[in-house]
Amino acid sequence: MTGQSPVTSDDLRGAATLVAGSIRRLDADLWEKLAYGLEWTRSHTVAHIADALDFYSGDLASQTQENPGSAGLHYREGSVDAAAGQIEFSAGVLALVAEATPKGVRAFHPSGMVDAEGFLGMGCVETLLHGYDAVAGTEAEFDPDDELCKRILGRLFPWAPQDTSDWLTLLWATGRGELEGQDFLGESWRWYVDLLSEWEGNILRKQQSLGADTFSDNLLSVRREMNS
Numbered sequence: 001m002t003g004q005s006p007v008t009s010d011d012l013r014g015a016a017t018l019v020a021g022s023i024r025r026l027d028a029d030l031w032e033k034l035a036y037g038l039e040w041t042r043s044h045t046v047a048h049i050a051d052a053l054d055f056y057s058g059d060l061a062s063q064t065q066e067n068p069g070s071a072g073l074h075y076r077e078g079s080v081d082a083a084a085g086q087i088e089f090s091a092g093v094l095a096l097v098a099e100a101t102p103k104g105v106r107a108f109h110p111s112g113m114v115d116a117e118g119f120l121g122m123g124c125v126e127t128l129l130h131g132y133d134a135v136a137g138t139e140a141e142f143d144p145d146d147e148l149c150k151r152i153l154g155r156l157f158p159w160a161p162q163d164t165s166d167w168l169t170l171l172w173a174t175g176r177g178e179l180e181g182q183d184f185l186g187e188s189w190r191w192y193v194d195l196l197s198e199w200e201g202n203i204l205r206k207q208q209s210l211g212a213d214t215f216s217d218n219l220l221s222v223r224r225e226m227n228s
Contacts, residue, residue, distance in 0.1 A: 004154040004196065007121040009095035011148055015124045016091030018142055019049070019131030020084035025140040031080055036136035037176065045134045046083040052126040053090035056119045059107045061097045066108055087127065094123050112194040121155040122193065124148070129174050143167060156191040159203040 023046060035045040059068065098116040106113040114122070128144055135141050149166035157173040164179060171177035175189040190204035 005147075005151050006117050007124060007151045007155050008117075009099050009120060011151060012091050012095050012098075012120050012123045012127070013088075014148065015127045015131075015144070016088045018144060019127050020088045022131060022135050022140045022142040023084040023087070024081060026080055026135055026138060027140075028080055030138060035130075035133040038133055042134045043078070043080075043083065045130050046087065047078075049126055049130045050083070050086040050090040052130075053087070053094050053123050056109075056123055057090070057094040057097045059109060060094070060101055060105075060114075060116060060119050062107070063105055064108050065113075067110065068108075087131075091123065091127060094119065106195075109193055111191065114193045115195060117155060118193045118195075121152050122191070124152050125156060125170075125174065125191065128152075128170070129176065132171070132176065144170075155196065156193065158192060158196060158199055159201075 026042070031043050032041050034040070035042045038045060040048070058064075062068070098120050101116040104115070106115050107119075108114075109119075109122070131142070144167050146166040149170045153160045153166060153170055153173065157170075160169050160173050161179065161182065168177060169179060172179035172182060172185065173189060173191075175185045175187060178184050185205070188205045190206070192199060192204055
């Protein structure tokens with residue numbers, strides 16, 4: 001991807017601010033209803049975002065070269081405001097860790113060996129897409145900046161079409177939506193986390209089980225109409 005603009009720590013902070021603000025607008029009566037397309041409640045889904053960001057921070061900070069294991073969800077499924085604040089906090093931590101990580105350092109993720117930009121990109125995906133899962137179909141929906149989505153797509157989904165709406169393309173790339181001229185991906189979607197310089201042009205599909213900090217473990221297993 002020649003000339004591809006990198007995903008930055010400010011991108012992650014911005015994504016967290018956007019999603020946290022949207023979650024705070026969510027009707028409290030919907031908080032314990034199922035999130036869109038998931039078997040998780042909205043409160044569980046939002047808690048998962050902060051968990052994923054923390055796992056990424058830990059992996060990158062420790063520069064671990066093997067799977068450290070995970071105890072699963074460790075944040076309590078608390079109030080709307082507390083959960084939104086935790087996303088902003090956890091995103092801020094990952095942003096700082098990424099900024100302090102020397103160029104070229106890579107750490108373990110079940111999808112591959114990831115550099116700081118890759119972790120920031122995955123953090124943006126976790127934040128935006130699970131934020132979408134939590135608010136889709138409600139008055140709290142949000143519309144991310146196209147340039148941010150373009151940077152995320154370029155880093156993690158280099159095979160994605162470049163002549164379509166960037167947010168709709170990101171929804172398609174993560175199995176959440178249809179895109180004209182493309183097959184619906186559903187649970188077959190995957191992201192590319194190794195260095196772009198190592199990408200051989202292949203399109204990754206048929207997602208493996210990637211652990212508690214990704215869109216696996218009960219994610220996208222049921223496509224439902226939004227509960228109201």
